[in-house]
Amino acid sequence: MYWRLNRIQYPVYNLGPGVRIGIWVQGCSLGCKGCISQTLWTKRNGKNVNIAYLVNQIAEVQDCFDGITITGGEPFEQYEALIAFSAFIKKKTKLNIYVFSGFTLKELIEMYPDRLFMRYLDYLLDGRYMQEKHDNQNARGSTNQNLYRFIDGQPILQDELFSSSKWSLYISKEKQVFMTGIPKSTDLENITKELEKVGIKMRFL
Numbered sequence: 001m002y003w004r005l006n007r008i009q010y011p012v013y014n015l016g017p018g019v020r021i022g023i024w025v026q027g028c029s030l031g032c033k034g035c036i037s038q039t040l041w042t043k044r045n046g047k048n049v050n051i052a053y054l055v056n057q058i059a060e061v062q063d064c065f066d067g068i069t070i071t072g073g074e075p076f077e078q079y080e081a082l083i084a085f086s087a088f089i090k091k092k093t094k095l096n097i098y099v100f101s102g103f104t105l106k107e108l109i110e111m112y113p114d115r116l117f118m119r120y121l122d123y124l125l126d127g128r129y130m131q132e133k134h135d136n137q138n139a140r141g142s143t144n145q146n147l148y149r150f151i152d153g154q155p156i157l158q159d160e161l162f163s164s165s166k167w168s169l170y171i172s173k174e175k176q177v178f179m180t181g182i183p184k185s186t187d188l189e190n191i192t193k194e195l196e197k198v199g200i201k202m203r204f205l
């Protein structure tokens with residue numbers, strides 16, 4: 001089975017607990033106003049990745065990481081791939097799985113009554129990004145979003161979020177700059193200014 005992904009990046013320190021492998025899925029139809037990941041909306045970008053191959057690669061390096069964070073894009077719009085990947089990871093590794101979704105938990109339960117995601121995922125940060133409710137804690141996009149932990153297939157609402165004051169930049173061979181983390185409202189402006197100081201002009205795709 002194949003999964004349409006934008007990129008895989010590691011180590012990631014600011015999207016969930018501990019040191020993580022980040023997976024960005026390609027494709028999202030939710031169209032939140034102010035989304036900073038609009039290049040991930042179309043399914044035309046990205047590439048198909050073989051899930052069995054990816055899981056085997058991750059299993060070989062699992063000792064270096066605490067978990068995997070899946071974001072995007074909208075992970076639940078490729079539900080079968082998400083469940084297959086997560087089930088394989090649970091079978092072959094001890095890594096926890098943290099997923100960012102634009103759907104609310106209530107919507108996901110209605111959309112996927114098999115509730116398999118509640119068995120294979122460890123954390124879910126749910127809900128659309130709402131620009132007018134932008135959160136400045138580096139832990140979630142907006143304050144309407146909630147973090148759940150799944151224990152024995154049941155969702156437990158978490159009081160504490162995994163906040164981080166850090167964000168990081170990754171520059172690809174194609175000279176594209178990717179920001180990892182959840183920015184405060186002024187962060188993108190600051191990143192742009194800092195990069196300009198070293199001669200890199202930002203152009204948001």
Ligand code: SF4
Nearest residue numbers: 028031032035073102
């Ligand atoms: S769900 Fe996420 S990726 Fe999709 S539009 Fe909203 S913020 Fe952007």
